[in-house]
Amino acid sequence: MNQHYIIVMIAIVCLAIFKRARRNIGWQKFQPSKMLIRMVVFFIIGALLLFENIIHPIAFISDIAGAAIGLILAYYGISSTTFEKRGEDWYYRNNPWIGGIVTALFFGRLIYRFYMMFSLAQHAGGRALQQSNSLQNMMHTGSSWTAGLIMIMFAYYAAYCMMLLRKRKSQSIAASCGAGTYSS
Template sequence: MHQPQSLIYIVVGIFILYRVFLRVRRTIGWQQLNPGKMQAMAVIFSIVGLIFLVEGGVSPINLISDALGIAAGGALAYYGAMMTQLEQRGDGRWYYRPNVWIGSLVTVLFLGRLGYRFYTMYTMSQSGHSMAGGFNSFTGTASVSWTTGLMLIMFAYYVGYNLLLLRKKKHQPSSSVGIR
């Protein structure tokens, strides 16, 4: 009876592991700078982040958590963009190498928040509690205000990082090689 549900968990788990693998791969080594893709990702992360912000509610504790998450993500984005190396190669294309430590920190925060959400969902289902009431199924929070703030760190980081990196590239001379 639980076999289809287990299959869904396995497929979702494999998809999440695949996305984490891609994220880690993008954190290490040189990546081609694609302005169109970076702008599109900034727009998408802005929209999804706004949805999480609205879903978080308007209680003072939620607003503080959300504001701290956005501020922390913005600070990480600024520092990460400043630590990112840019290089124009012989083919005329721009490449960048992100700071491994900052990218890893954002990934760990995301994975920690995701793990907490799955743990909360699992414990609620095991105890027979309904996920209605104090549980917001969209943001995955169980009356815990800080979890949305953690997600907003990630969204603010990616929006800020992409835009700051594009700005940094715009201010680089065309013929520069090995710019830091």
């Protein structure tokens, strides 16, 4: 039974990595409503994690550093994003290296934490896994930089979505005035 759980977890992580990588490569259809929802969800989850770690000073500092790195990466990422109009729809192409690095950091750390949990459970005869507090224990056990790595992802995607919406809006205004280029 335990092996089936591991296989399912690996399959879910692999599917998430595939979907995230596909979203980081090539032209993507610009859908403002989905972008707004994604921005709000990442912001809320990131804020909840940040407020949860206020009582853990080292994790809180790691969160602040991770959020700062995420914002810097989002700023650099939006500066290399280009737009293109195809028919009636707008498409954008982001920097695949930045999105790939953020994704690799998050999933690499997640896979490492699952590996540590399962190896600890096998070593302790399953007692450690039964006593764990699921995701909260996974976040606060071990090194404190886990919170910062997760915060990089939440800050990056929330800020990138916001900046992408603003950049597209400013390009629409410039294009309607007759002075706009669509890629920058």
